[in-house]
Amino acid sequence: MRVVICGGGVIGACTAYFLRCRGIDVTVVERTDVAAAASGKAGGFLARDWCAGTPLDALARRSFALHAQLPGEIAGDWGYRPMTAYSGFVASDGDTRRDAPSALGWLSDGVVITQRIGTTKTTAIVHPRKFTSAVMDASLALGAELRPGRVTGLVRDGDRARGVEVEGRVIAADAVVIAMGPWSVLAVQWMSLPAVYGQRSPSIVYDTASDVPADALFLEYEGDGGAVSIEVFPRADGSTHITALSDIAPLPLDPAAVMPDVDAIARLQGMSERLSPLFRPERIIAQQACFRPVTQDGLPLIGKVPHSEGLYVATGHNVWGILNAPATGEALAGLIADGATREVDLSPFDPARLIPLDPSLLQAR
Numbered sequence: 130m131r132v133v134i135c136g137g138g139v140i141g142a143c144t145a146y147f148l149r150c151r152g153i154d155v156t157v158v159e160r161t162d163v164a165a166a167a168s169g170k171a172g173g174f175l176a177r178d179w180c181a182g183t184p185l186d187a188l189a190r191r192s193f194a195l196h197a198q199l200p201g202e203i204a205g206d207w208g209y210r211p212m213t214a215y216s217g218f219v220a221s222d223g224d225t226r227r228d229a230p231s232a233l234g235w236l237s238d239g240v241v242i243t244q245r246i247g248t249t250k251t252t253a254i255v256h257p258r259k260f261t262s263a264v265m266d267a268s269l270a271l272g273a274e275l276r277p278g279r280v281t282g283l284v285r286d287g288d289r290a291r292g293v294e295v296e297g298r299v300i301a302a303d304a305v306v307i308a309m310g311p312w313s314v315l316a317v318q319w320m321s322l323p324a325v326y327g328q329r330s331p332s333i334v335y336d337t338a339s340d341v342p343a344d345a346l347f348l349e350y351e352g353d354g355g356a357v358s359i360e361v362f363p364r365a366d367g368s369t370h371i372t373a374l375s376d377i378a379p380l381p382l383d384p385a386a387v388m389p390d391v392d393a394i395a396r397l398q399g400m401s402e403r404l405s406p407l408f409r410p411e412r413i414i415a416q417q418a419c420f421r422p423v424t425q426d427g428l429p430l431i432g433k434v435p436h437s438e439g440l441y442v443a444t445g446h447n448v449w450g451i452l453n454a455p456a457t458g459e460a461l462a463g464l465i466a467d468g469a470t471r472e473v474d475l476s477p478f479d480p481a482r483l484i485p486l487d488p489s490l491l492q493a494r
């Protein structure tokens with residue numbers, strides 16, 4: 130059996146890895162670079178039970194366990210480390226706590242920590258680009274193939290997938306997986322798929338060396354336009370990722386053309402400087418943006434594409450794509466190879482639960 134995976138983000142890489150572990154031939158087609166989009170620009174934060182009470186819970190728990198296991202299985206260093214997580218707020222003007230020292234010594238006065246929300250048993254982090262690349266490299270070492278190129282169509286025989294078209298060339302396959310993140314929406318022209326949207330988030334990465342401890346922060350910040358949530362993720366390689374201020378923006382057709390909004394970056398930089406003197410302008414390594422793949426009901430699409438044979442989709446992971454990628458890849462590999470999944474029930478993510486998008490709407494985008 131040969132499977133073609135469209136998209137070399139974290140979902141495509143993990144699916145390739147678990148398919149190869151089962152001995153299935155795999156080709157990954159990536160139009161930009163491995164981890165060129167959100168999978169390279171995310172925070173990389175992982176939480177074991179923050180999806181408790183939602184249909185994502187079992188997927189997240191299984192994935193959290195796989196993240197802890199994978200460093201012992203595949204080569205590379207992507208900075209997996211357990212960490213603590215705190216919530217709090219930045220005291221605004223007039224608040225008596227504005228000049229009080231923070232409970233965490235590396236933060237500025239007036240950054241108030243209210244609660245510990247994760248421990249080294251329940252929260253962790255990876256460097257998402259290094260993780261995605263290491264998993265892809267592990268797949269290649271096991272015999273997978275990576276083809277640069279843009280998937281432009283599907284080859285089919287009636288309802289059955291027979292391969293994909295990559296800029297005019299055909300790659301034959303017995304099964305095709307759509308894992309193009311928010312660009313999966315382009316596949317509605319080729320198959321019966323529900324809508325996938327892209328939600329843009331800017332981020333700044335600082336070189337903080339070993340000055341910032343392994344404490345993730347989820348803070349409320351009272352700004353000009355009301356309360357804003359800001360997230361701070363210090364990683365094992367000495368980089369600290371800060372994100373806030375998501376917005377709705379048109380998704381560029383080319384993933385390489387994704388750019389941050391200049392005003393949002395300036396605002397985010399000002400907010401970061403208020404948090405700690407460690408977030409100085411000369412320590413900035415990257416100012417960037419990426420689009421999270423989002424679906425109508427907020428749950429991912431993982432499974433067989435309705436009204437087809439040999440067609441699968443894995444996207445829409447929203448804010449938890451790095452966390453949930455390993456269990457997604459493992460489950461999808463089981464579904465493709467055996468027709469069933471053992472570890473996680475994929476039925477809450479069945480694409481058939483949502484009405485397919487009318488392709489004519491896509492033309493208007």
Ligand SMILES: Cc1cc2nc3c(=O)[nH]c(=O)nc-3n(C[C@H](O)[C@H](O)[C@H](O)COP(=O)(O)OP(=O)(O)OC[C@H]3O[C@@H](n4cnc5c(N)ncnc54)[C@H](O)[C@@H]3O)c2cc1C
Nearest residue numbers: 136138139140160168171172173174280310449450451452
């Ligand atoms: C600022 C930010 C912070 C985040 N932080 C976290 C976090 O801390 N923890 C967490 O779990 N998640 C986080 N996420 C979410 C996570 O990044 C995403 O859910 C995840 O990366 C999605 O992965 P993907 O493989 O589905 O898509 P993508 O990473 O978008 O990959 C899709 C790939 O498909 C390729 N492609 C597109 N079109 C084609 C085509 N026609 N042919 C071939 N290839 C194509 C693209 O080039 C791209 O490489 C964050 C997201 C953002 C934006």
